[in-house]
Amino acid sequence: MPENLQVGNVTAKRGKLQKGIIKGVELNTTTSIDIPILLMNGAKDGPTLLVVSTQHGIELQGAEVILKIMREKIDPSELRGAIIGIPVENPLAYMHHQYLSWIDNLDLGGGGSASPLTADQPDGTATERLAYALWQEAWSKADMVINIHCNTRPDSLFFTEINVMNPKTKERLERMAEAFGVTTVIDRTLFKEDGPPTLANLAAQNGVPDILVELIDGRWISEPSTTVGVRGTLNIMKAFDMIDGEIEPQEGIIVIPGPCKWEGIVRANRGGLIRFLKPPGDFLRKGEVFAEIYDLYGDVLEEVKMPMDGYIWAYPCGDILGTPGSMQTVQTGANVAYVFTQEKE
Numbered sequence: 001m002p003e004n005l006q007v008g009n010v011t012a013k014r015g016k017l018q019k020g021i022i023k024g025v026e027l028n029t030t031t032s033i034d035i036p037i038l039l040m041n042g043a044k045d046g047p048t049l050l051v052v053s054t055q056h057g058i059e060l061q062g063a064e065v066i067l068k069i070m071r072e073k074i075d076p077s078e079l080r081g082a083i084i085g086i087p088v089e090n091p092l093a094y095m096h097h098q099y100l101s102w103i104d105n106l107d108l109g110g111g112g113s114a115s116p117l118t119a120d121q122p123d124g125t126a127t128e129r130l131a132y133a134l135w136q137e138a139w140s141k142a143d144m145v146i147n148i149h150c151n152t153r154p155d156s157l158f159f160t161e162i163n164v165m166n167p168k169t170k171e172r173l174e175r176m177a178e179a180f181g182v183t184t185v186i187d188r189t190l191f192k193e194d195g196p197p198t199l200a201n202l203a204a205q206n207g208v209p210d211i212l213v214e215l216i217d218g219r220w221i222s223e224p225s226t227t228v229g230v231r232g233t234l235n236i237m238k239a240f241d242m243i244d245g246e247i248e249p250q251e252g253i254i255v256i257p258g259p260c261k262w263e264g265i266v267r268a269n270r271g272g273l274i275r276f277l278k279p280p281g282d283f284l285r286k287g288e289v290f291a292e293i294y295d296l297y298g299d300v301l302e303e304v305k306m307p308m309d310g311y312i313w314a315y316p317c318g319d320i321l322g323t324p325g326s327m328q329t330v331q332t333g334a335n336v337a338y339v340f341t342q343e344k345e
């Protein structure tokens, strides 16, 4: 941790909290769309933690978590290490209440595409340039990353997802997930040293553990997301000795003992309105009906069934323009449920 930590246009001396921006892109009005940052340089030595939210522009909850942590919970004179907080990573998505950047319909993190957006394009499109600036100014300076997303509905399960296939980050990611304390989903996608340089891949290739956190009820700053997010983030900081204190177990939410395995998306075969018969977190048997799609006369068109013994973690239905969870309706091929199982050790 340096004597003076510099990110974007801000420099924080030891024991100080500063705010500023990472320079972003310019609109046709010449208005600059920059990325606001908070920078806390602790008085004592320790790791640099980057906490980011709102890579997807409608997933707000993490912004509040970052502000609570950096403005209320942590005293820089007590902090060992540093925190870089980025409440809204993609202002081009956030400004239009959209999941993706309105200007080029791209995902800053490279999600949802066969040729993902990478963070190595200083001469690229608007969103590629934001990703490049984020890598240069923030991600590349971090020793670990907490990347906060949100499922849309308030009944979704909280979870963290970690990829354990990279020996350089596996052990620290497992410690981070355990400390955060919600349901943990293990990603066993093969780690490639030469994978496309998305923000997440660049972090992994540089040996920086990057944990994905999914809070719930993304569009509204609400409980229990704020409390769970703040508690989990503070727990990670305790686990890595950045602050004093005992790790606090998560309370008042469903936690499925793990590790758990992501099984994919159940999709609709018919279109119409949809009702849900089982809450996320219930154990369901293969073939059990958990939702019904019905027409505008009230006739049931499809009973949606569980593909295996396992759990639903969220109902991301109503997807449009890459935005899950906008309305309680589906068309053929639309997302109905995210499904996971408990991994057998």
Ligand SMILES: [Zn+2]
Pocket: 055, 056, 059, 149, 150
């Ligand atoms: Zn997201």
